[in-house]
Amino acid sequence: MPMSETLSPELQSWVGRTRVVEEDVGLAAVRRIAGMLDLDPAGFRNGDPLPPHWFTLFFADSARQSDIGPDGHPKPAVFLPPIPLPRRMGAGRRVTIHDVLRIGDVASKTAEVAAILPKQARTGFITVLTMRHTIRRNGAVIAVDEFDAIYREAVKPGEKSGTGAPVPAPADAAWTVEKHLSSPLVFRYSAITWNAHRIHYDADYARQEEGYPATVQNGGLTMQLLLDAAVANTPGTLRGFTARLTRPIYVGDTITLAGHAPKDGKVNAWVQDKNGNLCAQLDCEFS
Template identity: 75%
Template sequence: MELSKELQAWVGRRRVVEEDISLGTVRRIAAMLDMDPAGFRQGEALPPHWFGFFCNEASRQSDIGTDGHPNPGVVLPPIPLPRRMGAGRRVTIPGTLRIGDMAERTAEVAAIVPKQARTGFITVLTMRHTYRVGGQVVVEEEFDAVYREAPKPGEASPVAPPNPAPTDAAWRVERHLSSPLVFRYSALTWNAHRIHYDADYARGEEGYPATVQNGGLTMQLLLDAAVAHMPGRLAGFTARLTRPIYVGDIITLCGRAPDGGKTATWVQDRDGNLCGQLDCEFAA
């Protein structure tokens, strides 16, 4: 399947967003994650995996489409498929963000790949995000988003078949994905995708049975749990989301025992189905 010349021209394009790592924002993040906001002070280092809360695009309201995303071509390439969902991430964290830093994120269109999948025609967009402070790289990330055709009226959105989660977890943590939690996370990351808060839209337009959990929050909670159970500093991770989770669900975050600074973690739904996997690497 060939890529159109218009989309080919987008590969390699870059956008830069700057943001100060403010104490107020950090304390709001901490409160959302049920941590003590007063425990953070100016100049302190942030948890390594908190970088995704900063330097997000702030699109004008007039540029927002009916699905809550910026219209095609405003921030991301005009891929002619209407449904977009995050799928995976590959991250290395060589540096540290501190409260008070002025951070810069360069977002580059790394690849656009159309393909025929089991669930229909899709296009995979890979974005490369590089975070810098004072010219020094602190985080490098590749992020995959999958674009799909819209479901026909009355048709359910395609999902992967159920796959049982592993049973050899060394630790487990249950979390309730309440509506206020998902709302606060989406607000902090400036994500207005309507499937996360508009049940009528999620059911009627995108074919889901209920509002859909924000995948970024799933990865955030799983990383929080992994960091709490591992010695050392998080140096990188890879993540893959495989099955949707719905707002209001209770999920279980699981992980294996450390293996030479690495650990495998996953998230499962209330029925024991595997919904996402995350492999972490820690430095001494």
């Protein structure tokens, strides 16, 4: 059936829908996160403030096993709109941070379907889903996170994913950090964030069903590592960021996290792959 750039009534009915996910920001979970990020787990205690961007590591959707689809994501209409395209990947986000979570907090995420945009792109028909996540503690807003996911058509026989023309990364970094994306690291991040997307751990599925040459790095982990590096190399407090993923990275690769020196509280950072290609961009604001 030909795809249309007009939103169907069924999908239109999803725009504006909300649901709430509650979370205990427990010490045990924080210590597991710290260990995954190569920090000392014993250095975290109840009541401690978390880094501003760590709210993204909580509030996972807990689908029943019977609601998991063949790609490892929850089936359409369980949590997200039933967009009739089989491949889903994170693309970017826009975040405003008002406060931080503390260990021991009871907090909530209100997930709202902000927009659904079907359109014809250079690579085929796609639909862009924008979710707005509002994090609250005792009614006060901690952060607002708008997240874009791109849904794509199935891979055609012989087609390869992630092979678009590369763009060179900037060559004038003020700081760089190398990071090896080992299988255990990607597994632990996916476990912490309750992400069972098979492209991150099932090489046969990634190659045969989605056209990638190998298992694909988790984009959330890419952003987490880049944000951690930007915060570590910038004075002040992170107040917001805009992120965009531009090129796939593969499990087992070594990437370079890099950034410019801050200017007027703003920092541009990026990820480059082993060939020097630009894979992700990040614009941060600090105060």
